[in-house]
Amino acid sequence: MDIKEIYESYKDYIDKEIEIEGWIKKHRKQKEIGFIDLSDGTCFKILQIVYDKSTKDFDYIGKIHYGSSIKVKGKIIKSPGKGQEFEMLAKEIELIGDCPLDYPLQPKDHSLEFFREQAYLRPRVTLFQAVFRVRSVLAMAIHEYFQSHGYLYLHAPIFTASDCEGAGEMFQVTTLDLEKVAQTGKVSYEEEFFGKPVGLSVSTQFEAETFAQAFKKVYTFGPTFRADKSHTPYHVAEFWQIEPEVAFCDLEGIMDIAEELVKFVIKYTQEKAKDEMDYLDKQSNGKLLDKLTNVLTSTFKRVPYKDCIEILKKSQKEFEFKPDYGSDISKEHEKYLAEYFKCPFFITMWPKELKAFYMKQMPDGTVAGADLEMPGIGEVFGMSQREEDLEKLVSRMKELDMKIEDYEWYLKLRKYGTCTRSGFGIGFERLIMYITGMENIRDVVAYPRTEKNCEY
């Protein structure tokens, strides 16, 4: 059975013989009695095991190492000590898997960098037990939100011969032997698996649009790949992305959905991973839950880009980049605005030059796009209403010297039963960082992939 089951209704197990397996998190033996903190990973809390002279092989048990896996037979009793309501009194403890003294995770302070190097062991560490459980619960929260609101979950393709947002950072896939290519001096595309160059998709938006025009409400949630060499705490080459796409929905509507989703997943995570969130909050000296509560109780403001520029100009603050209509909003500007509004806010209606070609064009030269900004982190994700008018879309693409013929089926969506549609794309890891308070993306990904780094 799982330790979680005991915590869910420990009174049912009082004085009953049970068997439990797990790993030793702490072990202290005194002369007549010993204590083991046992974790089986099913719940964040440990189960305290007590053994004494009545337990079989008392002396032998006393020598079992920290990190070992054991099986315990015994019964749950009300705890005479403080710190826990119940504990397990062991009748027998059996060593399953020893953990010798060269175990890298000896119980002392290690740096996050040390844990990154021991990525295959770090899920056993309390902090990462919290982070990866929250990650799992948060993923379920995403599915729960969309499925309960009638969305279709689309598994969009990863392999793609086209490219949504510029090919610069796309990984190519190949089944050619590179050494042979070098030797023969020839790239035989006819020998490639797909018979042509194919890369790993950087966005599922276009495919999601095809399904939104059939199912109205769809979302994708899968891995995305970018050969991004930025060495920052926010970039990895492989990350998960959530991209909903909704037909008959305009920019206002998609902002409603984004706000509702963010609040839903925070609430869900706080409920389903309460112990983990409380732990992470303590790590942040109480700042984490305050920050999240502020999100839950705020109505997200919606402020046009031009008003944001006005606020920045009027601030009389010395910015490194002078705020100016037509220029991007920089990190320092985001920070100022976050302090100004004191709550999450959307910056809406951007000059079209600053945004992607597919956004809905307005008569005043802006596009119906918005970025969600959160205090303490800045831009979290962007969204837009898509241009549903074929002529306007093509004319914008021509302005940008894009190859119209590469977008044939995407454009045809505007020919056959077109409609208003909007969507957004959330980088899942950024969301996890925001909700766990972890400051480096490498610490919220099981096996992070970055430039020159693909271990495990």
Place this chain on the structure above:
Amino acid sequence: MDIKEIYESYKDYIDKEIEIEGWIKKHRKQKEIGFIDLSDGTCFKILQIVYDKSTKDFDYIGKIHYGSSIKVKGKIIKSPGKGQEFEMLAKEIELIGDCPLDYPLQPKDHSLEFFREQAYLRPRVTLFQAVFRVRSVLAMAIHEYFQSHGYLYLHAPIFTASDCEGAGEMFQVTTLDLEKVAQTGKVSYEEEFFGKPVGLSVSTQFEAETFAQAFKKVYTFGPTFRADKSHTPYHVAEFWQIEPEVAFCDLEGIMDIAEELVKFVIKYTQEKAKDEMDYLDKQSNGKLLDKLTNVLTSTFKRVPYKDCIEILKKSQKEFEFKPDYGSDISKEHEKYLAEYFKCPFFITMWPKELKAFYMKQMPDGTVAGADLEMPGIGEVFGMSQREEDLEKLVSRMKELDMKIEDYEWYLKLRKYGTCTRSGFGIGFERLIMYITGMENIRDVVAYPRTEKNCEY
């Protein structure tokens, strides 16, 4: 609002003015009255729209094409006709997006092959509305099962420098310019993003094992890639896979979980996608639900490999491949056994030569692995208890001439707190095919990727 909401409680909307948007699935206009079947994709059923001379622009509306998107204002009324309990009486119908007469999906019979060529439009087709909704619901069923049983959802890495089951079919990724490699005659690994050859993972089992040794119960659910050139209705190069891994669990335990999971997801799908499953059942002349009901009401048999060989030998049937201890169970054998047992069954305890190196070795030369066989399809997926003993594992790897040093961290799991653990891997598309009755994997994948085929 969504058509789904109306179906959920149509009585609440009777005689109330509402607005609804969707696409025209059928349009028949008579002299004084017109009928439109409207779909918005949120539910499998269509909403019947009635318009007449009292509706604004009666003649204009009559000319709106099949496939167009429209907005309808009007009210829900009890239907005087038969076939539906209610319908919508239109006050106004507004054309949003026209669908001209060259629309490829004209309402007539098309082949599945034709739809494959129109992959960006086929989600609008009734059959695919059913298939892709079932796919979505089934994905949620998987998450629901594991999360409600306390499993951790692990996003295992796709990029990998190692290879679980042999490199033959692995796609490589590269950021090198292949033309440049050919020109310079040199593969500059130092210029590769990762600085070394990296491929796309074919299994997440090893990474799942690292997490199972911390969280006890984990599962992965993500895309997997194989450069498999088999031209069969069962193979695509990009597919989704579900791989649970459970610590302190033996082969019997993992078979219990596999059986429970299969039954859970069938039941869940039948409940949450009832209309779609009824439609698919009709397509199969009632065979589909019969087949699934047989699964739900059966206790899956567990039969050792050697007993299966005995049954095959005693059958006195003329097989193309003679059944023999030590040889694999072929498709014709599976078929005979399925008819013999008349229910799903596991073939357990295989000769070690027929199975992967990591399976738990038994004293009699077998390994604790099992394949789940389902009547009508054969092997669905395999599972095993993993060898948790370091020495036995290494000695088997040496027998097979494997490079021990490539598996350093995997082996270390057996050094630090090892334990019994078991897992399985389900090809998600095969499961969808089984549950929808679709016979070609290309029809259950949104944008299938196969040899020489990577469109959209």
